[in-house]
């Protein structure tokens with residue numbers, strides 16, 4: 001996500017989204033002309049792609065997600081409640097068929113089909129690296145919902161230029177894609193990395209949070225909760241980069257050196273580049289240990305983690321560096337598979353005083369050869385020197 005809002009309270013009132021089931025079903029593979037990432041050009045180009053998991057093309061409803069338009073939501077931090085003024089309804093995709101390929105006929109159709117496609121690619125990628133299809137509940141994707149946030153101090157914000165995943169209840173989780181206002185480059189819904197980033201939050205939620213909901217999660221120490229939040233962002237970026245091979249995937253949507261207030265606390269650059277070497281620092285460490293969850297910004301820990309795993313993929317890459325030093329698909333898949341397994345392990349062993357070195361120990365245990373473990377230990381010794389002695393297996 002680009003600009004995060006924190007969901008850290010229990011919902012006082014949640015109205016379920018009711019969607020009438022009706023209408024025709026169109027199943028199977030569909031060819032659609034959408035912007036797709038081209039690694040060689042490091043750019044997005046209109047490409048004829050196959051969408052394979054749709055049950056109903058007209059409504060963009062399928063096994064990956066169901067698009068929902070027109071929702072109106074008020075998130076009130078003064079009352080600690082979420083109020084669905086309008087639950088929303090099925091969207092209508094419009095496309096014109098040309099030589100067997102559907103060309104979206106308006107901007108919304110292009111953006112919505114892109115969102116579905118980006119999430120489908122993410123789902124298939126996770127299935128490739130070991131995710132069982134029933135890990136995630138079926139989720140809605142709220143397209144351009146009208147979300148008003150009432151802050152604790154009474155300030156009202158209309159959410160724009162953002163996309164996020166949100167957990168509300170066991171069977172009520174979803175993706176939210178907001179209107180574009182300031183950022184007029186590639187819309188977030190068409191950015192493959194952004195969609196995989198958000199999808200990874202849903203996977204992280206299922207693997208790490210779900211087994212610990214109400215127990216360890218409620219009792220986390222300040223540092224434990226902050227490191228876990230940072231890890232969540234780091235995994236989301238790592239998986240986005242691993243799937244796309246695009247280490248600064250946000251740059252297609254938001255210029256480098258664009259600074260906004262993030263986490264209500266600090267002005268920060270939005271674009272993070274996993275191909276840069278990020279070092280764990282005393283500043284990152286003390287922020288995670290001292291700042292209350294409401295003020296903690298997870299992106300420094302996240303950028304450090306994503307950069308570390310990107311370097312690992314480079315270091316274990318038998319194929320050698322590809323164009324622009326991007327690790328091969330095989331090396332990226334191996335790191336993603338290792339990370340997915342380690343997150344599964346973390347969900348079963350999460351401690352209330354979680355530390356990043358717990359995660360590194362799990363990753364090392366999951367790496368398949370001693371040479372790969374050695375490569376990761378060498379990276380940690382250099383970039384995580386502060387707590388390197390607490391990593392098990394190095």
Ligand SMILES: [Zn+2]
Pocket residue numbers: 001002197201233236
């Ligand atoms: Zn995020």
